Amino acid sequence: MTTSRELLQARAERTQRWVGRLESTPHRRNSFMPYRPVPGGPYVDVEGERLLMMSGYSYLGLAHDPRLADAATAAMATFGTGAHGVRALAGTTPLHHELEAQVARMLGRESALVFGSGYATNVGVIGAICGPGDTVVVDKLDHASIVDGCNLSGADVVRFRHNDAEHLDRRLSALTGDGLRLVVVDSVYSMDGDIAPLPQLREVCDRHGALLMVDEAHGLGVIGATGRGIEEHFDMPGGADIKVGTLSKGIPSVGGWVVGSPELTYHLRYAARPFLFSAALPPAQTAIALEALRVLDAEPDRVTLIQQESARFRDKVREIGIDVGDSETAIVPLIIGSDEAAYDYATRCRENGVVGLPVVTPAVQPGMARLRIAITAAHNRDHIDEALGAFAAAAQAQGLAA
Numbered sequence: 001m002t003t004s005r006e007l008l009q010a011r012a013e014r015t016q017r018w019v020g021r022l023e024s025t026p027h028r029r030n031s032f033m034p035y036r037p038v039p040g041g042p043y044v045d046v047e048g049e050r051l052l053m054m055s056g057y058s059y060l061g062l063a064h065d066p067r068l069a070d071a072a073t074a075a076m077a078t079f080g081t082g083a084h085g086v087r088a089l090a091g092t093t094p095l096h097h098e099l100e101a102q103v104a105r106m107l108g109r110e111s112a113l114v115f116g117s118g119y120a121t122n123v124g125v126i127g128a129i130c131g132p133g134d135t136v137v138v139d140k141l142d143h144a145s146i147v148d149g150c151n152l153s154g155a156d157v158v159r160f161r162h163n164d165a166e167h168l169d170r171r172l173s174a175l176t177g178d179g180l181r182l183v184v185v186d187s188v189y190s191m192d193g194d195i196a197p198l199p200q201l202r203e204v205c206d207r208h209g210a211l212l213m214v215d216e217a218h219g220l221g222v223i224g225a226t227g228r229g230i231e232e233h234f235d236m237p238g239g240a241d242i243k244v245g246t247l248s249k250g251i252p253s254v255g256g257w258v259v260g261s262p263e264l265t266y267h268l269r270y271a272a273r274p275f276l277f278s279a280a281l282p283p284a285q286t287a288i289a290l291e292a293l294r295v296l297d298a299e300p301d302r303v304t305l306i307q308q309e310s311a312r313f314r315d316k317v318r319e320i321g322i323d324v325g326d327s328e329t330a331i332v333p334l335i336i337g338s339d340e341a342a343y344d345y346a347t348r349c350r351e352n353g354v355v356g357l358p359v360v361t362p363a364v365q366p367g368m369a370r371l372r373i374a375i376t377a378a379h380n381r382d383h384i385d386e387a388l389g390a391f392a393a394a395a396q397a398q399g400l401a402a
């Protein structure tokens with residue numbers, strides 16, 4: 001009989017084989033760069049090389065802002081270094097209440113709750129709302145944390161074609177039974193940079209009496225005139241029933257949030273297991289998130305800059321002859337084709353001084369491998385032009401240029 005130790009060994013070896021394929025040559029390894037430390041930004045030091053980072057997530061460019069670091073220091077001086085417990089017992093500080101009030105106010109809802117991560121938020125919210133007998137209907141490209149939340153909830157899970165409201169309509173029409181129906185989408189898709197069609201999704205959900213939940217992980221600070229996300233983008237205040245997001249991307253801390261009615265957050269406080277049974281956000285991270293939201297509120301120009309520069313960047317990339325798909329946001333995929341071609345292209349860009357991280361199968365469809373580029377408020381026009389120069393030269397060298 002195979003022992004548990006042997007079974008574990010076999011599973012670890014399977015992972016090694018899978019990663020080994022991704023990193024099978026120095027060439028692939030150097031463009032893929034998994035788990036390589038990339039401190040700083042927009043220039044990063046990778047193994048002694050100074051490179052321009054074009055694949056980050058810190059959209060608002062606040063990760064090195066001294067105001068955030070000062071807020072963290074002050075919070076630690078007052079409340080200590082850790083949260084000392086779960087929120088329901090010893091873990092709540094006044095900063096948590098302040099952060100929740102700020103999130104609720106900025107996202108146009110009465111109430112908010114802050115979790116330990118965006119992942120925990122999706123798992124906790126979906127699990128607390130849905131259970132056996134209910135159905136969650138998800139976009140095919142929804143983030144893994146949404147998928148995991150669905151699977152852990154015990155509800156039935158149905159997928160609809162990406163950003164296709166008509167297909168969602170058909171999926172909802174086919175459901176039987178009287179359980180709760182929850183439709184979950186990302187506001188901005190992390191590998192494509194396109195935006196969920198909120199008006200159409202809302203209309204379909206209303207017709208079927210379904211709740212609509214939107215994950216703003218890549219929307220907060222990025223879309224909408226002042227970075228408030230998808231409802232501001234479409235001028236549809238209250239367009240989603242439930243909004244969730246992360247505090248680890250545009251807001252450079254850690255944690256996640258949900259906004260909705262006071263009844264919803266009351267329910268989640270007692271029913272969302274990742275909230276109830278996991279330590280509260282540490283004071284420093286809570287203070288950083290709070291300060292970053294204040295900066296977002298006070299400096300909407302950061303959002304304007306991201307939107308203007310990413311539109312200019314997209315146009316220039318198209319001129320080079322590279323497909324950017326349906327991108328409308330700070331996330332701009334440079335779609336190259338095969339995995340090997342994407343690795344080659346990333347390597348060439350790195351040789352030209354620019355990091356563009358490749359995203360290959362199975363994360364994307366075969367033939368759709370890409371470099372996932374994100375324009376942030378830390379990039380000025382010179383940085384972006386430097387990146388465009390590197391992308392154009394690499395495209396020329398690889399025979400991709402128009």
Ligand SMILES: Cc1ncc(COP(=O)(O)O)c(C=O)c1O
Pocket residue numbers: 117118119120122143145186190215217218246247248254255256
């Ligand atoms: C759409 C989306 N939702 C949720 C998450 C998870 O957020 P966190 O990193 O805070 O756990 C991510 C992170 O990549 C994401 O892209």
